[in-house]
Amino acid sequence: MEAEDFWLEYVDARGESRGGPLEVMWRARFETAGQVRAFPSYRGQRNFSGWYWAATCSELVGYESWVELGHLMRLDADPDVVAVASQPFRLSWRYGGQGRRIRHTPDYFVRRRDGTAVVVDVRPDGRIESGDAAKFSATAEGCARVGWGFERLGVLDPVFVANLRWLSGYRHPRVRREPVAGAVLAVFSEPLGLLAGARAVGDPLAVLPVLYHLLWRRELAAELRTERLSAASLVRLAPTAVREVGWDADSPEAAVAG
Structure with missing residues (x-):
């Protein structure tokens, strides 16, 4: 079942919330956007979150796991990458006219030197459930509609x-x-x-x-x-x-x- 009615919400550089159809909002400079959600912190938390200073854009970029940090370092070392933003926007959609909206916040928005963009989700292969796979597939579909690339990345060596x-x-x-x-x-x-x-x-x-x-x-x-x-x-x-x-x-x- 194909996703439809994509809606995008983000926080601009001034800290103001913005939202609208993906086909309208995609031109925003998400590499300068604020995070749409904060990283949770609680007793017994298994994942490790933090902030990484990216030389590429001279900005602090968040990560929620060691796996994400590995990919963040790899992106920072890529001369084709000029900016990386964490938790850049929240994407939502419906399936087949259903009323309930499905929501997903990608891990990173990457701007390349040639002006193109790639949306990145980081998730180890062994931790992808059916619901996660559906979200990644719909996100890839939405990205394709506006000319963005999409990558779901697993564990680096x-x-x-x-x-x-x-x-x-x-x-x-x-x-x-x-x-x-x-x-x-x-x-x-x-x-x-x-x-x-x-x-x-x-x-x-x-x-x-x-x-x-x-x-x-x-x-x-x-x-x-x-x-x-x-x-x-x-x-x-x-x-x-x-x-x-x-x-x-x-x-x-x-x-x-x-």
């Missing part, structure tokens, strides 16, 4: 997440220092071990933070999905025209609908 977490500590733009950054890029124009390359530039204590920042920004590339980053990791200059496979969301962990 723990090795990849560990590498993301380490590199995220060097995500702030101030970590990139010249002329060190230029020298690091020059050294890794040919594949070289991480520590060997750092030593070729100078004192590793001064060089490594810059090197990690360049890996985070994907100006340098290394195998991050199957191997923990180490002194021996092979690092190379990242191709400018081809997205590094190690960072791509188009993987077994990502299920795309719509």
Whole structure:
């Protein structure tokens, strides 16, 4: 049964509530919107929520689980992403003329460098019940109507997440220092071990933070999905025209609908 009568509600940058048909409201800048709901907090809570400072947009972005945090870091490291907003809007719809409205709040709204948008829900494969699947399917249908992409993402590989977490500590733009950054890029124009390359530039204590920042920004590339980053990791200059496979969301962990 197809969803119909999509209605969207959100909180604008001034904190005012807005609502209307999806086909009318979709042009809003949801990357600057406030969260439409707060994260719950209670005794015995199993999930872990918090705030992550995204270097991409220099804003705090919320997450409700370690799984969400992993994807949030991955999005923040993607040079094609320019903004991410948490709990960006509430979408509701009916099925087949039924009176009761079904509601769903996606986890993230992602704005890409080319101006396109992707709506993201994060849910491990083993935690999707029939009602959840129906909501994800309807959300994907609504997104398709207005030209948005939709992704339902599962659990990232723990090795990849560990590498993301380490590199995220060097995500702030101030970590990139010249002329060190230029020298690091020059050294890794040919594949070289991480520590060997750092030593070729100078004192590793001064060089490594810059090197990690360049890996985070994907100006340098290394195998991050199957191997923990180490002194021996092979690092190379990242191709400018081809997205590094190690960072791509188009993987077994990502299920795309719509």
